[in-house]
Amino acid sequence: MKPRFRTSYDADIDRFQGRWHRAQYLLLIAVAVAAPWMLGAYYVGELSSVLVWSLAGLGLMLLVGHTGQVSLGHAAFMAIGAFTHLALMLRGWPFLPALIAATLASGISGALLALPILRLSGIYLAIATLALGILVEDLAIIAEPITGGVRGLVAPPIDMFGFTIDRYGTPIAFYYLCLSVVVLVTLAYANLLRSPTGRAFMAVRDSEISARALGVNITRTKTLAFALSCAITGLAGALYAHLAQAVNFESFLVIISIALLLQVIVGGLGSIHGAFFGAVVIVLLPQGIAIGRDLLADVGIRVAAYPGLDMAVFAVIIIVLMILEPRGLYGVWIRVRTWLELFPLYRKGMFKRARSYLKTERLK
Amino acid sequence: MSLLQVNNVSLSFGGIRAIDGVSFSVEPGEVFTIVGPNGAGKSSLFNLISRFYHPAGGAIRFDGEDLLERKPHEVIDAGIARTFQNIELFDHATVLDNLLIGRHSRRQTRWFEDLLFLPRVRREERSHRRAVEEVIDFLELAAYRDRMIQGLPYGVRKVVEIAQALVSQPKLLLLDEPASGLSVEETENMAWWIEDMQKDLGLTIVMVEHDMGLVSQVSDRVLAIAEGRPLAEGSPAEIQAHPEVIRAWLGGVGE
Numbered sequence: 001m002k003p004r005f006r007t008s009y010d011a012d013i014d015r016f017q018g019r020w021h022r023a024q025y026l027l028l029i030a031v032a033v034a035a036p037w038m039l040g041a042y043y044v045g046e047l048s049s050v051l052v053w054s055l056a057g058l059g060l061m062l063l064v065g066h067t068g069q070v071s072l073g074h075a076a077f078m079a080i081g082a083f084t085h086l087a088l089m090l091r092g093w094p095f096l097p098a099l100i101a102a103t104l105a106s107g108i109s110g111a112l113l114a115l116p117i118l119r120l121s122g123i124y125l126a127i128a129t130l131a132l133g134i135l136v137e138d139l140a141i142i143a144e145p146i147t148g149g150v151r152g153l154v155a156p157p158i159d160m161f162g163f164t165i166d167r168y169g170t171p172i173a174f175y176y177l178c179l180s181v182v183v184l185v186t187l188a189y190a191n192l193l194r195s196p197t198g199r200a201f202m203a204v205r206d207s208e209i210s211a212r213a214l215g216v217n218i219t220r221t222k223t224l225a226f227a228l229s230c231a232i233t234g235l236a237g238a239l240y241a242h243l244a245q246a247v248n249f250e251s252f253l254v255i256i257s258i259a260l261l262l263q264v265i266v267g268g269l270g271s272i273h274g275a276f277f278g279a280v281v282i283v284l285l286p287q288g289i290a291i292g293r294d295l296l297a298d299v300g301i302r303v304a305a306y307p308g309l310d311m312a313v314f315a316v317i318i319i320v321l322m323i324l325e326p327r328g329l330y331g332v333w334i335r336v337r338t339w340l341e342l343f344p345l346y347r348k349g350m351f352k353r354a355r356s357y358l359k360t361e362r363l364k
Numbered sequence: 365m366s367l368l369q370v371n372n373v374s375l376s377f378g379g380i381r382a383i384d385g386v387s388f389s390v391e392p393g394e395v396f397t398i399v400g401p402n403g404a405g406k407s408s409l410f411n412l413i414s415r416f417y418h419p420a421g422g423a424i425r426f427d428g429e430d431l432l433e434r435k436p437h438e439v440i441d442a443g444i445a446r447t448f449q450n451i452e453l454f455d456h457a458t459v460l461d462n463l464l465i466g467r468h469s470r471r472q473t474r475w476f477e478d479l480l481f482l483p484r485v486r487r488e489e490r491s492h493r494r495a496v497e498e499v500i501d502f503l504e505l506a507a508y509r510d511r512m513i514q515g516l517p518y519g520v521r522k523v524v525e526i527a528q529a530l531v532s533q534p535k536l537l538l539l540d541e542p543a544s545g546l547s548v549e550e551t552e553n554m555a556w557w558i559e560d561m562q563k564d565l566g567l568t569i570v571m572v573e574h575d576m577g578l579v580s581q582v583s584d585r586v587l588a589i590a591e592g593r594p595l596a597e598g599s600p601a602e603i604q605a606h607p608e609v610i611r612a613w614l615g616g617v618g619e
């Protein structure tokens with residue numbers, strides 16, 4: 001909310017607004033690079049998990065948060081990425097080419113499916129993608145030559161540039177691998193958002209009618225968004241295969257698609273940050289609940305380890321959050337940041353959302 | 365030669381004939397206004413020109429070519445930009461971003477170039493930005509450049525929407541009720557903008573408007589329609605004095 005003084009258009013075109021902004025992100029990267037050396041192997045694994053789910057979330061965020069198209073079946077594309085990747089590696093492909101091929105395969109299958117599916121909108125799109133998710137669950141069993149059938153596939157260790165990277169053997173190396181992929185994808189994502197392609201996505205999200213009048217080819221734009229979204233999620237699936245060490249049809253059930261959608265909603269739709277915030281919640285919530293339970297036990301309150309407790313707590317968090325701050329954790333973060341920036345000057349009611357005008361004229 | 369020729373078009377929704385044999389042509393550089401009671405089919409005419417609807421019959425030609433050959437998203441490439449009766453801006457974005465989206469039809473880069481943000485993308489962005497800043501200066505929107513649409517007063521949004529249409533550097537601008545919901549003072553400003561766009565930018569403007577004061581002030585010619593059919597065409601004064609028009613307006617259909 002600070003006024004920004006600009007001396008050239010480049011100040012707005014640049015990825016970072018000013019040196020301080022860039023320094024913040026460099027610091028974040030430095031922390032991310034240093035983190036595994038300060039944590040035990042277990043927590044390094046958890047961090048890798050956060051990164052993989054962030055990546056999957058980034059893919060879905062592009063579609064749901066920035067293009068406004070819902071998908072309840074995105075785990076299907078994680079599955080396509082994971083199985084393609086492992087099937088290729090088990091046939092002797094090196095890691096990187098297999099990873100790239102898996103990303104492309106997910107993106108291309110996304111584009112092909114987009115053509116019939118994206119004619120639908122709203123609830124119908126949700127149902128169609130849900131059906132797709134269920135279909136892929138079954139395909140994962142039927143396509144045994146590729147997917148290993150019911151037993152699934154085991155991830156071989158990664159050999160790259162003379163190193164062997166293994167999630168348990170060399171957890172820090174695996175973490176750095178995930179981190180590099182996530183940083184690259186995030187940079188590309190940010191590039192997209194500050195260029196005509198990203199603006200077209202957001203135009204489709206906010207008003208298809210106006211977007212069309214301004215020259216946006218809606219079908220093409222949605223297809224591209226779907227393809228890029230599926231490519232990123234497929235890439236996450238491939239990394240997930242190494243994280244989990246083995247995948248089968250149960251790794252990508254529809255419940256995972258739903259959790260992924262909740263993740264981006266909780267994180268905050270329409271922001272890159274949101275994908276990361278949501279992933280932190282999804283991955284660390286079970287830990288948090290376990291720790292909370294232990295604390296309660298210490299003071300003499302026993303809570304049985306109910307099997308559904310994580311999901312239930314998660315659901316409550318979502319409901320409370322959506323009522324208090326529909327912009328998700330990203331919205332909370334913006335508030336905190338603004339509060340800190342303005343510290344002594346903060347006024348109550350400053351964040352009341354502006355009254356919005358009803359759109360009555362609707363074509364179709 | 366006329367810039368826009370609408371020839372005997374008709375359009376129905378289900379059984380309702382929304383437009384029934386309307387013809388008019390617009391000369392380069394003029395402000396042509398369509399008036400009519402509520403539900404007369406004015407916005408539907410615009411939606412035909414925007415290609416959102418396909419006419420049941422008739423022809424539309426623009427700048428010597430058959431407009432009906434174009435898809436809706438290709439209309440702006442021909443040089444036709446528009447605004448909407450109820451403002452269709454992108455609420456979750458700033459004024460600047462809304463105007464940059466308005467440059468979409470002028471984009472040169474492909475998505476993978478955007479993904480890598482190649483130097484060409486940056487060069488393009490600079491030129492888009494220059495075009496946007498010219499319009500911001502022209503319509504005096506500098507104070508709102510970084511504001512979200514969501515929080516802007518209604519009158520400012522109306523101007524932003526016109527700016528969004530202008531950044532594509534069109535030949536023809538379609539304005540659907542540019543003054544509806546505006547205060548007296550804002551309506552006066554709107555009249556200035558329209559005159560400036562006609563005189564300084566050399567734009568041709570087709571406008572739908574109810575405010576007869578504004579219509580008389582800026583229009584070169586006026587077409588009155590009612591219930592989808594043409595009533596009369598002429599100068600603003602002629603239309604206001606036309607017995608058919610007066611009857612249609614007082615006949616309880618409109619206003």
Ligand SMILES: Nc1ncnc2c1ncn2[C@@H]1O[C@H](COP(=O)(O)OP(=O)(O)OP(=O)(O)O)[C@@H](O)[C@H]1O
Pocket residue numbers: 362363364377380382400401402403404405406407408409449
């Ligand atoms: N999408 C649609 N489906 C069905 N009927 C429609 C549709 N759009 C418009 N109509 C009908 O067509 C007729 C003309 O509507 P239109 O919006 O063009 O009127 P208008 O002259 O712009 O009126 P106003 O002054 O209220 O904006 C009306 O009877 C309207 O109900």
Ligand SMILES: [Mg+2]
Pocket residue numbers: 406407408449
């Ligand atoms: Mg109308």
